[in-house]
Amino acid sequence: NAGVTQTPKFQVLKTGQSMTLQCAQDMNHEYMSWYRQDPGMGLRLIHYSVGAGITDQGEVPNGYNVSRSTTEDFPLRLLSAAPSQTSVYFCASRARNANGEKLFFGSGTQLSVL
C-alpha cells in the first residue's frame, strides 16, 4: 500500500514556465488537498476536492489550477510560475466518513522558481 505519492520530489523552474505536480493515492479516499509550506507560515491550503469532478479553493488559490477526473489523482498545475511560488508542496488525502478525519500526507515536492 503506497499511500499518497507525489512526483517530482524536486523541481526548478524559470519564471513563466508551467508545470504539473502530480499526486496519487491508492486508499480510495474521496478527499484530496494541496498545501504549500513556507518558513514561519505553517501549511496553507491551496485547493481541495471532496470527490471526482468536484474541486474548491482554499486559502491561497491564486496562480494554481486543479482538476479531479479520477478518485486516485489530484494534479496541481502552475500555468505561469512566479518566484513567489517557491515553496514546498504537500498533497494530502483522507476518507470522507465519520472515522476518516485524519490526513495522510505525501512526502512533498520542493519547488524553486528562479
Add this chain to the structure above:
Amino acid sequence: SQQGEEDPQALSIQEGENATMNCSYKTSINNLQWYRQNSGRGLVHLILIRSNEREKHSGRLRVTLDTSKKSSSLLITASRAADTASYFCATVTGTASKLTFGTGTRLQVTL
C-alpha cells in the same frame, strides 16, 4: 491568516523532560488534530480531539482542549531524542471538514 497559532515557536529540552506545546484558534471547530513533521518529510497524524472532549491520551501524548478559551495543548511526556520534530495543530471546521494548520512548534530534544 492562520486559524491556529502555536506557542512557543521553538522549544529545546533534554531527554526525559516533558514538552508542552500550545495552540490557539479563532473560530468554532469540529475537532482539533496534532501532526508531527520530521525534517524534510510529510506530516504524520498524532492525535485527534473532538470539540465535545476535554482530554485525550495516546501513549506518551496527552492533548487537552478548552473550547471556551479556543485553545489546546499537547504534552509529550518523558521525551526522547527521536521526538525532535516540528509539531502542528490543525483545526477542522465547516461542513466540508476543512483542515487549517497552525504555524508549528519546533521541538529539539537533546541527550
